[in-house]
Amino acid sequence: MATTPLEQARNRKLIYAGLIILLFTALVIYRQVGVVETAAERYGISETNIGKTDLGGSAARFLLASFRGPLICSLWWEAIELQMRHDWDQMEIIIKSLTKLQPHFRSTWEYQGWNLAYNVSVEFDRTQDKYFYIAEGIRWTSRGEAINRAQLYDPDSPTGKRIVGDPTLRWSIGFFIQDKMSVSDEVKTYRCYLPLSCTPPRDWDPYEFRRDPERLRAFKKDYPHIVERIRDLKHLPEEAEAALDNELQAFLGGLFRPDFPSLYPEQLRGQRTGLLSAGVGELDRFPVWPKPDLTEVVPPRLRLALDNFAPEKPETQDSHEIARLWYEYSVAPLPPPDLELDSLTPERRRLYRMPQRMVSLIFRGNPARAKSKMGERLSQEGWIEESRQAWAEAFEMWRDFGRENQLEIDPEEIDELQMRAARFGGQYPSVASGLDQLPPSAAKDEEVLRDMAAYRRLQNATARQDVGNYRHWRVTAETYMKPEGIEVWRHLYNAKHRYKSDLLLAQAEYKKALDGWRDLMTINKGRAESLLGLAPYTLNTAALYQSRPFFALTPFGQNRQTHEEIAPYYEEYI
Structure with missing residues (x-):
């Protein structure tokens, strides 16, 4: 019996439906059992491989589909307009939306972190507000660094995966901290703020100091670095202890606020301010230190430093030391110095990252350079040992x-x-x-x-x-770690310290420092009466010194940059 056209159409639909179900089932099996997912995992192209995923951001990107690009462009324009109008709260909302739509686009995090720390911060008059936005820019970049840690397939790893971070973002965090806290116009003030951010606010509560003077004396004993920096900031002599106590209470009173960046924000948002301390995350604290994942490959020196980490130590609160740790962390994703990436297979090459905008040799030297800067800063402040x-x-x-x-x-x-x-x-x-x-x-x-x-x-x-x-x-570094090298810095500190109170004593200390440099720079130091005789040539090349027959230069004295660094001290002596 012949089938009717209606039955033929029904049979075709059943066949098509069966084929659709069959193909869909085969596709799901093909994807899940190991072909597509395994390949995506091996080549590191899935979203979970690129970095950490956010459910809200992923849903927004999925729903927007092709409209995401135009929306991102409009948000960038809006952020620029809001910055020009100084509408900082709305601007922060916009750039947060941008990072939801572009979480793995490094430039969003890097640029906006730099923008907050360098451009937005200078729009304010109060140094407390400037410091807040510097901290906000650094925290912003650290959030981007944490989100953009890729999890890549590594057959040699026990877990089968290797966490690879972004060296440029990590370097940016260290550079922002080091640059803003040691080079900017308000450097003396920021050097007071940074250790206070690392210190529990209950230890420097100005209200408690007024109530109990013993706590103020204990603070001055336990935190001499902070006290001496505030003394230097306020230009107070050593004998003016009463004036120092008043200045300390006034200075700390202006900072004891819930918006002051701190490692312990919950102590600033306690019962005195009436604010809740719940919901404070690690990346909401300041300053920020590297926090590698447990399975992440990091330099042994960094792992040891983080294992012995204690924020209350003065050396831990130094901007150069914080930067040094971030620089160490930024070197971790780089290949070994003796390894050529071109000699690796594409699968192995994905396990490494190279820095942007910097020669790798200079990039690898950043940790040691930061430690040298720390030694110089401690020497200048008189912390000789x-x-x-x-x-x-x-x-x-x-x-x-x-x-x-x-x-x-x-x-x-x-x-x-x-x-x-x-x-x-x-x-x-x-x-x-x-x-x-x-x-x-x-x-x-x-x-x-x-x-x-x-x-x-x-x-x-x-x-x-x-x-x-x-x-x-x-x-x-080799010269200044010696006793005779560090004595030069001791005399320089004494000279600067006595410059306004005892000019003759300061001049004598400068003379001792310059003579100490002479002994470090020359071999026949008995023939050169004083470094003062060399001063007119301090900006010339080492060859000019070699042409003078009455002495020879040490390696320390042969370096042109050494002479350029000494010249300002000679001018101060004159």
């Missing part, structure tokens, strides 16, 4: 940096390498200068090839040392 420890740690870091990055050669090898390099340069000067190639006969001589390899190795080490001024930083 602490600065000596910082200089010693800086020297150790520079030494390790030089060895890891092929900037230094083992002392046991250097004599032979120099002998071979000199022989090669004498025999084949045109080849050594890169103007010619080895003759065919010499190219087969193993001894000549070893000489050429020694010449190239020394040449490469010298060239790499010049990239980040490595010799200056290493020799400076």
Whole structure:
């Protein structure tokens, strides 16, 4: 019996429905069982691999579909307009929406963090407000860094995954802290604010100081760094203790507010202000330190520092030290210095990140450079023994940096390498200068090839040392960690400290400091009566010093930057 057209149509629909169900089931199995999901996991292209996911942001991006791009453009325009109108609250809402729609776009986090810390902060007159937005910009960038930690497939890892962060965002956090707290116009004030942000507010509550003077005396004893910085900020002499007590209470009273950036915001939002302390997250605190995941690969020095971390220690509250930890953390995603990325397979290459806008050799030297800056800052403030420890740690870091990055050669090898390099340069000067190639006969001589390899190795080490001024930083740290080096800083601090109260004593201390530098810079120090005789040449090259027959320069004295750093102190003495 022939089927009717209606039955034929029904049968076709049933067949189509069956095929749809069959294909859909096969597609789901194909995706889930291991083909698509496994490939996405292996190549690190799923959203969970790129970084942390947010349910609200993911839903918004899914619903907007192709309208997301135009909406993002309009939000960027709106954020700029709100900034021009100084509508900071609405601007913050807009940029939060932007990061919901572009959570894994690094420039959103990096630019807006920089914008808050550098552009928005300077629009205010009060330093407390400036400090708030500097802290907000740094916290903003740290949130972006935490969200953009990729989880990538790593067959060598016990868990099968490796967490890889963004080195540029991590470097930005360290740079913002170091730059704003040590170079900006309000640096003296910020140096008072930063350790207070690290100190529990109950220890510096000005209301308790007025009620109980013993607590004020205990604060001055327990936190000498903060007290001396406030004394320097207010230009108070050592003997003016009563004036110092009044200034301390007034200064701290202006900061004891719920919006002051602190590691302990709940103590500022207690019963005195009537605000609740609930809902304070780790990234709402300030300052921020690196918080690696447990399975993340980080440098051993950073892991040790974070394991022994204590925010109440003065060295932990230093902006250079906080920056140093972030710089160490930023180096973690980089490949080992001796590893060429081009030699890796694409799967292995994904496990590493390279910094943006900076040569990797300079980027790797940032932690040691920050430690040297910390030693210099402690020396200038008169914390002599602490600065000596910082200089010693800086020297150790520079030494390790030089060895890891092929900037230094083992002392046991250097004599032979120099002998071979000199022989090669004498025999084949045109080849050594890169103007010619080895003759065919010499190219087969193993001894000549070893000489050429020694010449190239020394040449490469010298060239790499010049990239980040490595010799200056290493020799400076090595010099100032010695007792005679740190004595120079002691005399300089005494000179600056006595400049307004006892001019003759200050002049004598300056003289001792300059003579100490003379002894550090010259070998025949008995022949050079004083560094003052060298002062007219302090901005000239080391070759000019070498041409003077009555003394020879040490490695510390041969560096031009050393002379440039000493020149301002000589001018102060004059």
